[in-house]
Amino acid sequence: MSVNYEGTALVLNCGSSSIKYQVVDTTREEPLTVGLVERVTNHSEGVQTIIASLEQPGSGVDIADITVVGHRVLHGGEEFSAPTIIDDAVERTIALLAPLGPLHIPANLAGINAARAAFPNLPHVAIFDTAFHSTLPEAAYTYAIDRRVAAEHGVRRYGFHGTSHSYVSRETAKQMGRSYDEINTIVLHLGNGASAAAVQRGRCVDTSMGLTPLEGLVMGTRSGDIDPAVVTHLARTAGMTVDEVDTLLNRQSGMLGMTGYSDMRDVNAAIATGSHEAKVAMDVYCRRIRGYVGQYYAQLGHLDAITFTAGVGENDHVVRAGALGGLEEMGIVLDPDRNAGRKKEATLISTDDSRIQVWVIPTNEEREIAVQSVAAAS
The missing domain is CATH 3.30.420.40 (ATPase, nucleotide binding domain)
Structure with a gap:
């Protein structure tokens, strides 16, 4: 992914009871702000808490400068292999993947829903932990079980930590010149x-x-x-x-x-x-x-x-x-x-x-x- 695109993203990583967030200007190395909302019982309230924090004097962020909201999503299954603009149909498809990540995907979706309501005029993008591994050759992602069972139930290697592996492998090349x-x-x-x-x-x-x-x-x-x-x-x-x-x-x-x-x-x-x-x-x-x-x-x-x-x-x-x-x-x-x-x-x-x-x-x-x-x- 090219780093030549310029913009300011609100990045949300939503768990069942917490929301980690950063505001990142891609032209700068350091984030504009970093935060954590804990003991979340309602993701809509959690997002509103984030907005209130960003609106505080000295936050280092002008909300009007945010151009996109990026959402970390645990699992893209076989449906999503790249960053994806979120609409209602995408939300519904992500929801169908919940059996592959029952502890994470419902929380990811709750955060997406809350953020889309809070920022209705901004594009929202799902970044899937599995996407970087979508280039695995068939021999690497195939398990040696009955192929019909595997196909019916989506049993294959997907891989995780994709955003980290993507960033670090690219940064390694940069450091090596x-x-x-x-x-x-x-x-x-x-x-x-x-x-x-x-x-x-x-x-x-x-x-x-x-x-x-x-x-x-x-x-x-x-x-x-x-x-x-x-x-x-x-x-x-x-x-x-x-x-x-x-x-x-x-x-x-x-x-x-x-x-x-x-x-x-x-x-x-x-x-x-x-x-x-x-x-x-x-x-x-x-x-x-x-x-x-x-x-x-x-x-x-x-x-x-x-x-x-x-x-x-x-x-x-x-x-x-x-x-x-x-x-x-x-x-x-x-x-x-x-x-x-x-x-x-x-x-x-x-x-x-x-x-x-x-x-x-x-x-x-x-x-x-x-x-x-x-x-x-x-």
């Missing part, structure tokens, strides 16, 4: 939710999350990859219902399930005090990442860069070292001094003679949503 369409990059978005993406000359060709955000890397509370028979095993031997297993794998697993902590800072602190469980959990976490790096290297055939981003990726040098340690034969060599500490700006952490560059680049999903929304509305 290379053209986006000439380099291959692996992006590691490591936060409470975590995913990897293989980006080949500007197009995503593989990603670790699947039908839902549960598949792939180990996460704060999600298991990531697991034998699917675990579900039936627990149903038969533990008498767990489908919903109970779903809760277990999404909310009680990952680092939380293995250590009692979902925050990697707490895991590192436990390791420092000699916790065997925490050390094993960290090894599991890094081993999974390392496996995906190797897999995507093989799929890409040639690799120019690996980039860490998001909360853990940007701030935890132990994870970065653990994930890529021992890969020197593959041309990946970290510089311990460059890697040390938290990174608040784009930082090269590999050695000068590392054949594959390794970067830490803070993600900026809101800016990506703003840029794509302004472009779609232009």
Whole structure:
């Protein structure tokens, strides 16, 4: 997506009980304002609270300058693969996708409905978390199950964190002084939710999350990859219902399930005090990442860069070292001094003679949503 379009976007990320927002002038690097409305019981009231905040003297925003409203939407299914101007028909189609994101899509829709009522004369654009991955080849998105069942129920790999992978992969090329369409990059978005993406000359060709955000890397509370028979095993031997297993794998697993902590800072602190469980959990976490790096290297055939981003990726040098340690034969060599500490700006952490560059680049999903929304509305 070109960044040459100029405009000011109100970016909304609506959850069930909160609304994150930013106002972004695409000609400026920093947002005009950033905010969070919590304990939302009515999204219309939440949007009105945002408007009242923007109207305050000193907010740094003139509401009259806003040219578009960009909405983060979890899932586009097979229906939406690009930024989409929202009308009533689009809202209805998004609503039909709720089974693919039952915790998120209803909240996304509530925010869209409230914002369209509050800003009826502005274009509203849906930016789907899955859209960046719409370029996956058929072999990458197809699951090896009965094709009729898969087609009837939309069972395929969709991928998530698309706005982050899009922004970071493009920013990696910029930092390297290379053209986006000439380099291959692996992006590691490591936060409470975590995913990897293989980006080949500007197009995503593989990603670790699947039908839902549960598949792939180990996460704060999600298991990531697991034998699917675990579900039936627990149903038969533990008498767990489908919903109970779903809760277990999404909310009680990952680092939380293995250590009692979902925050990697707490895991590192436990390791420092000699916790065997925490050390094993960290090894599991890094081993999974390392496996995906190797897999995507093989799929890409040639690799120019690996980039860490998001909360853990940007701030935890132990994870970065653990994930890529021992890969020197593959041309990946970290510089311990460059890697040390938290990174608040784009930082090269590999050695000068590392054949594959390794970067830490803070993600900026809101800016990506703003840029794509302004472009779609232009």
